[in-house]
Amino acid sequence: MxxxxxxxxxxxxxxxxxxxxxxxxxxxxxxxGKSVVVVVSAQGDTTDDLLEKAAxxxxxxxxxxxxxxxxxxxxxxxxxxxxAIEQRGCPVVSLTGWQVGMNTDSKYGSAxxxxxxxxxxxxxxxxxxxxxxxxxxxxxxxxxxxxxxxGGSDTTAVALAAALHxxxxxxxxxxxxxxxxxxRIVKNAKKLDDISYDEMLELASLGAxxxxxxxxxxxLKYGVNLEVKSSFEKIRGTIVKEVGSVEKMLVRGxxxxxxxxxxxxxxxxxxxGKAFKLFSxxxxxxxxxxxxxxxxxxxxxxDITFTVDEGNLDAAIAVIDENLGYLGATSVNYTKDVSKVSxxxxxxxxxxxxxxxxxxxxxxxxxxxxxxxxxxxxISVLIDRQDAENAVRSIHxxxxxx
Amino acid sequence: MxxxxxxxxxxxxxxxxxxxxxxxxxxxxxxxGKSVVVVVSAQGDTTDDLLEKAAxxxxxxxxxxxxxxxxxxxxxxxxxxxxAIEQRGCPVVSLTGWQVGMNTDSKYGSAxxxxxxxxxxxxxxxxxxxxxxxxxxxxxxxxxxxxxxxGGSDTTAVALAAALHxxxxxxxxxxxxxxxxxxRIVKNAKKLDDISYDEMLELASLGAxxxxxxxxxxxLKYGVNLEVKSSFEKIRGTIVKEVGSVEKMLVRGxxxxxxxxxxxxxxxxxxxGKAFKLFSxxxxxxxxxxxxxxxxxxxxxxDITFTVDEGNLDAAIAVIDENLGYLGATSVNYTKDVSKVSxxxxxxxxxxxxxxxxxxxxxxxxxxxxxxxxxxxxISVLIDRQDAENAVRSIHxxxxxx
Numbered sequence: 133m134x135x136x137x138x139x140x141x142x143x144x145x146x147x148x149x150x151x152x153x154x155x156x157x158x159x160x161x162x163x164x165g166k167s168v169v170v171v172v173s174a175q176g177d178t179t180d181d182l183l184e185k186a187a188x189x190x191x192x193x194x195x196x197x198x199x200x201x202x203x204x205x206x207x208x209x210x211x212x213x214x215x216a217i218e219q220r221g222c223p224v225v226s227l228t229g230w231q232v233g234m235n236t237d238s239k240y241g242s243a244x245x246x247x248x249x250x251x252x253x254x255x256x257x258x259x260x261x262x263x264x265x266x267x268x269x270x271x272x273x274x275x276x277x278x279x280x281x282x283g284g285s286d287t288t289a290v291a292l293a294a295a296l297h298x299x300x301x302x303x304x305x306x307x308x309x310x311x312x313x314x315x316r317i318v319k320n321a322k323k324l325d326d327i328s329y330d331e332m333l334e335l336a337s338l339g340a341x342x343x344x345x346x347x348x349x350x351x352l353k354y355g356v357n358l359e360v361k362s363s364f365e366k367i368r369g370t371i372v373k374e375v376g377s378v379e380k381m382l383v384r385g386x387x388x389x390x391x392x393x394x395x396x397x398x399x400x401x402x403x404x405g406k407a408f409k410l411f412s413x414x415x416x417x418x419x420x421x422x423x424x425x426x427x428x429x430x431x432x433x434x435d436i437t438f439t440v441d442e443g444n445l446d447a448a449i450a451v452i453d454e455n456l457g458y459l460g461a462t463s464v465n466y467t468k469d470v471s472k473v474s475x476x477x478x479x480x481x482x483x484x485x486x487x488x489x490x491x492x493x494x495x496x497x498x499x500x501x502x503x504x505x506x507x508x509x510x511i512s513v514l515i516d517r518q519d520a521e522n523a524v525r526s527i528h529x530x531x532x533x534x
Numbered sequence: 535m536x537x538x539x540x541x542x543x544x545x546x547x548x549x550x551x552x553x554x555x556x557x558x559x560x561x562x563x564x565x566x567g568k569s570v571v572v573v574v575s576a577q578g579d580t581t582d583d584l585l586e587k588a589a590x591x592x593x594x595x596x597x598x599x600x601x602x603x604x605x606x607x608x609x610x611x612x613x614x615x616x617x618a619i620e621q622r623g624c625p626v627v628s629l630t631g632w633q634v635g636m637n638t639d640s641k642y643g644s645a646x647x648x649x650x651x652x653x654x655x656x657x658x659x660x661x662x663x664x665x666x667x668x669x670x671x672x673x674x675x676x677x678x679x680x681x682x683x684x685g686g687s688d689t690t691a692v693a694l695a696a697a698l699h700x701x702x703x704x705x706x707x708x709x710x711x712x713x714x715x716x717x718r719i720v721k722n723a724k725k726l727d728d729i730s731y732d733e734m735l736e737l738a739s740l741g742a743x744x745x746x747x748x749x750x751x752x753x754l755k756y757g758v759n760l761e762v763k764s765s766f767e768k769i770r771g772t773i774v775k776e777v778g779s780v781e782k783m784l785v786r787g788x789x790x791x792x793x794x795x796x797x798x799x800x801x802x803x804x805x806x807g808k809a810f811k812l813f814s815x816x817x818x819x820x821x822x823x824x825x826x827x828x829x830x831x832x833x834x835x836x837d838i839t840f841t842v843d844e845g846n847l848d849a850a851i852a853v854i855d856e857n858l859g860y861l862g863a864t865s866v867n868y869t870k871d872v873s874k875v876s877x878x879x880x881x882x883x884x885x886x887x888x889x890x891x892x893x894x895x896x897x898x899x900x901x902x903x904x905x906x907x908x909x910x911x912x913i914s915v916l917i918d919r920q921d922a923e924n925a926v927r928s929i930h931x932x933x934x935x936x
Contacts, residue, residue: 190620193617197613211599212591214596226602
């Protein structure tokens, strides 16, 4: 069977006109003789509305009940999309997470997919129906509803494409592909025709809001061909795949991430095991740490500075405050007024000029660097948030990405 | 186990304040040591909003997809109610139709409950949790979502009470019990302390919007004790049960039903089998017929007049129009401008004075009667809609129900 998976995000189905438009895109593929499986997110603001309703009633509800609530958003949009397809006379069926056997673990709010029973979907495809699946949701071993957390619908789509051995997984979004930088910041940013999984992974995790990194990881693991496309215009998007030769162009893109906060634990005792204690405290609270910088010890004490997602800042500060004595530290301070700006491209570490060129671009723009972090295929700097857009433009120019 | 089932309708959970209030009622019962199972409807206008969204996209969607859409309303309200209970520190779990094993047939939009797997609910009750169940919804043999149609949440509640052998099924609503007439029409209408199943059944089917007759039928069949109570005030409601002696008060209440349309098929051939043909055509389209009147034949022809729910009028006219030749009739006409007004009370037929008193009340008020229908425990008349409220008041006075 010639199966394709198409994923449409919340803005692509935000109102009746857009739902109709999406129905048209789906029917086009169906009429080309493909077996079409569609993953759909909640409409536009639905999830925010539901969160607001919940917050009014209980500021800290259980994650289980939150998942029961939030999963209705995708169920609504999948039914409406199915109705729009019925209206055009095509056979269609919508299925929730539990109906497609999207089995996950029990981590409510950020569940991981364990296994998909594709039997129901295959039966519907055999009957020549278009299958609409609710993104973002699954079911755990207790028959309870789970949600997959940030970027969940992308993950649903890629996981289905892998399980169904789909030809391609098309991610429809409100941009028409992956760019060398955010086109809203850099006017002459260029769309990439293709990009490797690794590069996409770095771009995704560094604030390019096109694809969530979990879905790219999954695509890489199972060799799923991804294409990021516009849901509004019928033009070629960006294909994510194993790219053979990526040496022609070293740096593929520049990204900015504002979802970051910097925390400094000051005057920690300069004895072994302190960093271990600090980061295992945070890990126990499920707080991911990104860039870490440890000062060179000043005799008896040292400082440890690191970044976390903004949403985890309060929890991180709370746990550190409680444990200052245990850590042998005097105080903790923090700021949200920072951004992480990164350049991404395969083979970067083997080319030492890249870091220098990036730092030169920041120097040209008179921007101070707080922290630096590097990996195989990216270099990130932490700078003041007010400088971030300027930094992206300056770096984009310096690397001639336009 | 001392199980009670409480059902809260859409207006009882329409906003945050009311959800909190309902949570309080539930917790009261829980703290008295009861095992509490709660059935909840969709909040206030949710269902109408969903219907509107659907209508914008497709004026005649499949009933399957409509059920997928509508069932989200109850899922939202059950999660919010559970969150309100969590906020008060009580253990609670919310469960959808498929999670409680509410197995139905496959008649989307008006499914019938076939069987309930109470295993999950019992396990949650054993763990001392309050169980919130989504009303109105079930699951069919194909693992597809169904809804139960009008009065569905009442039916869910009574079916659960029967399956769990609950002590009582409390139906919380925005009125505080069953009245001798609609208090909005008759100022001095009186609340009944108790009423028999049969009487409740007639009242329910005759337009008293307190309980749906399907749920009363089910309660009668399984001997479930029902109590209709106010969700706002803590006062005694009306208990529906097998009443031993009901002879003291013959007529229990007066009702008005505006959800009715009158259809006349004119000049039908006066030969056997015509009524059969007409009503089997309607039955095939799932149209219920209520009051039927056949004129005495005028030689070759006769007329058949009957009433249907307003919502079925268009479909009924369409099928009759198509089959005028087959029925040997010349034409069909109809009006929505009628109401059915009824008096209900056990033992009525054995007391011929009741009908006469009712007709006298209508005569006093100068109201013309189009059709009359009687049963063991009710007398109904079809009159012009503009006369209906006046008729209810006049009859209520005549029988001294205040």
